[in-house]
Amino acid sequence: MRMLLADQGLDWKEDVVTFDTWLQGDLKRDTVFGQLPGFKDGDVTLYQSNAILRHLARNHGLYGKTPCEATKIDMVNDGVEDLRVKYLRMIYQNYDNGKDDYIKALPTELGHFERLLAANNGGKGFVVGDQISFVDYNLVDLLRTHLVLAPDCLSGFPLLSAYVSRISSRPKIEAFLNTDAHKSRPINGNGKQ
Incomplete structure (x- = not known):
């Protein structure tokens, strides 16, 4: 948000x-x-x-240009939320015993988003359509969180890696990400990351 x-x-x-x-x-x-x-x-x-x-x-x-794009945005966002729920379960319920297995399974999860991105303009823009949508913000937020958990998690996903950089470097987002308020905000309420 x-x-x-x-x-x-x-x-x-x-x-x-x-x-x-x-x-x-x-x-x-x-x-x-x-x-x-x-x-x-x-x-x-x-x-x-x-x-x-x-x-x-x-x-x-920020909800696509057509009803079909809006539906695809909803679909991708549901996938983002599925991964977020898995991440939160691991962080809050099984961090010590589950982190390694979670990170090992991450390439399968990230592969879905790499393929979705590749299918839209060869991965050079946004995840759906030709303009930014709310799912881009949500996906980039989740991917940035995963880069804290596993700094190399995007190394096998060149499109996702470039996508995170591209969205994060939009001038107003970059300025926000560099604020003290953002930098000092904990990622998770339990301090684990």
């Missing part, structure tokens, strides 16, 4: 919720599903990361 907001030149105010505040329970009780993030846009308050991403995408032209 932050990369999308930054890249689109949108202003936002972030209220960081401390763990102690969350444990008090008042905020948790007020959320729709008892979890964060939350997002307010005028009169609309949303929870669930992907609902927020799709809301931003619809309102800022």
Whole structure:
């Protein structure tokens, strides 16, 4: 979300919720599903990361040019989320015993995205269509997280590697990624990476 907001030149105010505040329970009780993030846009308050991403995408032209592109974006985003769930299970439930096996299985997972990228303009642009979409931000965010976990994970995937560099070097994204606020934000709530 932050990369999308930054890249689109949108202003936002972030209220960081401390763990102690969350444990008090008042905020948790007020959320729709008892979890964060939350997002307010005028009169609309949303929870669930992907609902927020799709809301931003619809309102800022980041959901493809056609219904077919939007459907493909949804498909790729579901794949991104499938990998994110596997990553989060390993990080929060099986880090010590599961990290090595997770990293060994990663080439299979990343291969799907390399092939999707290759099928769209030879991998020279975006994962779907000829303009950036919300799934590009979501995929790059997840791939950047994996580069912290396994710094060489993209070495066998030249298209994905170039894609992460290309998206991350967009001027407004690069500026955001270089902020102290971004650099100091932990990747995972339990400190494991």
